[in-house]
Amino acid sequence: MTAARVGVVTFPGTLDDQDAARAVRLAGGEAVPLWHADHDLKGVDAVFLPGGFSYGDYLRCGAISRFAPLMDELIPAARAGLPVLGTCNGFQILCEAHLLPGALTRNASLHYxxxxxxxxxxxxxxxxxxxxxVGQEIVLPVKHGEGRYVASEETLDALEANGQIVFRYAGGNPNGAMRDIAGISNEAGNVVGLMPHPEHAVEDLVGAPSTDGRGFFTSILSKLVNA
Structure with a gap:
């Protein structure tokens, strides 16, 4: 059986693309490099937008990357059902692209x-x-200065009612995110964004204290294989 192909996007300033690609491979998938300036998704089955500081976080985090040529292909594909995961800067890009509602702002503490x-x-x-x-608690690394999720009360209520809040912070909110939101999805559930980094919690050697991030990659590969 051919391995599911997960595209990993690199923007100028992306830091975690190689970690994301390795996580895909460890789960049994094929990691396909996607360059921000390309106009071709290369027929991938899913896409990962990794973390980092695309374009130096100038203007707003993710605001410039949202207009990358590759996003012209990714946005309609995601709206048509292509699975997309964005972590940290990737989450910020998904919000800037209006694939997910709300925004990520400076941490309430004003500290990284x-x-x-x-x-x-x-x-x-x-x-x-x-x-x-549901209800399971996992441990993932966070590393950000602008990870406070904000949205209007109307949007927050809709996210709650539709089951679109995918993760909440437990044991303390690191950034002041409204309603302790760590990650959300679109209504269809194919697009997910979160501030923590599952790609940094997949190997026993370097994933301590957990390898809970593996579940993201086994989940998508299982879904693609069984689709």
Whole structure:
């Protein structure tokens, strides 16, 4: 059986693309490099937007990357059902592209945060969370200065009602995110964004204190193989 192909996008300033590609391979998938200036998704089955500081976070985090040529292909593909995961800067890009509602702003402390963070799973019905269970707590690294999720009360209520809040911070909110939101999905559940980094928690050697990030990659590969 041919391995599922997951595209990993690199923008100028992306830091975690190689980590993301390695996580895909460790889960049994084929990682396909995608360059921000390309106009071709190369027929991938899913896309990962990794973290970093695309374009130096100038203007706003993700605001320039949102207009990359590759995004002209990715945005309609995501709206048509292509599974897309964005972590940290990738989450910011998804919000700037209006594939996810709300925005990520400066941490409430105005300080950069880098630590292992407990996160509660709120939804196991997305394309990227099928191997988790609702209520499960996992540990993932966070490393950001602008990770505070904000949205209007109307939007927050809609996210709650539709089951689109996928992760909440547990054991302390690292950035002041409204309603402790660590990650959300679109209504269809194929697009997910979160501030923590699952790609940094997939190997026993360097994933301590957990390898809980593996579940994101096994989830999407299982879904693609069984589709």
């Amino acid at each position: 945060v880098c630590r292992d963070q407990r996160v509660a799973v709120e939804s196991a019905s997305t394309a990227w969370t099928g191997d988790f269970t």
